[in-house]
Amino acid sequence: MQSYWGDLRDRLHLTEMVAQIARVEAVACDSVHEAAWLERNLLEADMPPWNRTPGGAETTIYILVDTRPRTAGVRTSHVARFDGVVGLGPYLGGTRARQAISGLQRAFPLSYTRDRLTGAERDIAARRGIGPQLREPLAAAVISALDGTNTGAACEVLTAGRDRAAAALNFELAARIHDELAALEWVTSMQRVTIEGGGDQDICGWADGLAVTFSIRGGRLNRWDQHECSRSAVAQASAATPPEWAAFAQRNAELAAALIRV
Incomplete structure (x- = not known):
């Protein structure tokens, strides 16, 4: 037996659950993310005795897009408080959300438009021609990637970066970007069964x-x-x-x- 998150073949107590199955009912969802959320909602509403945690152990998380001069960037939040920022979500799975943010930072480096940067950050921003004047356009690109109106732009940048890394035999970087692409697909896939x-x-x-x-x-x-x-x-x-x-x-x-x- 497997779940969306891992292999469950070591859970021998689940054999008792299988013996109690009377019939199989299924729901065809629009994405794996949506199916995972539906499972989460069902387990929170009525947790069977063989489940370990109400709703499961996966993290509910939000992605915040901040355009304020001192704190510009993209980050996660475990609570739906969006004062002064644009909040999107909820998403299921903290690791995937953070990987998606890493990919968005790679494609649209909003954090390099902050007023206060470290010396290393200033050097990177200068090499890439990034400054405060790009804060709003980069934030808009991040938001349009996350809300699905233009996810393709981020995917195009990341795919090109992955291919360059692979061509240069930098397979570790290529694998990291590949995971970021998969995470971005996860957080932007259709999901309607949980609406904040x-x-x-x-x-x-x-x-x-x-x-x-x-x-x-x-x-x-x-x-x-x-x-x-x-x-x-x-x-x-x-x-x-x-x-x-x-x-x-x-x-x-x-x-x-x-x-x-x-």
């Missing part, structure tokens, strides 16, 4: 005589129910499903109907 400050809503899909209803509470999708019924029985719930969730609901109703026939 989100509200409550139910979404419903129906296929082949089976309805699947997902519950979102406080911005977190943390429960679903499936049952056999006619299409007309859930017509109102389906009509109330927000348009942006319609494809998700329908896809998972079709998946549930297929699994129940197995």
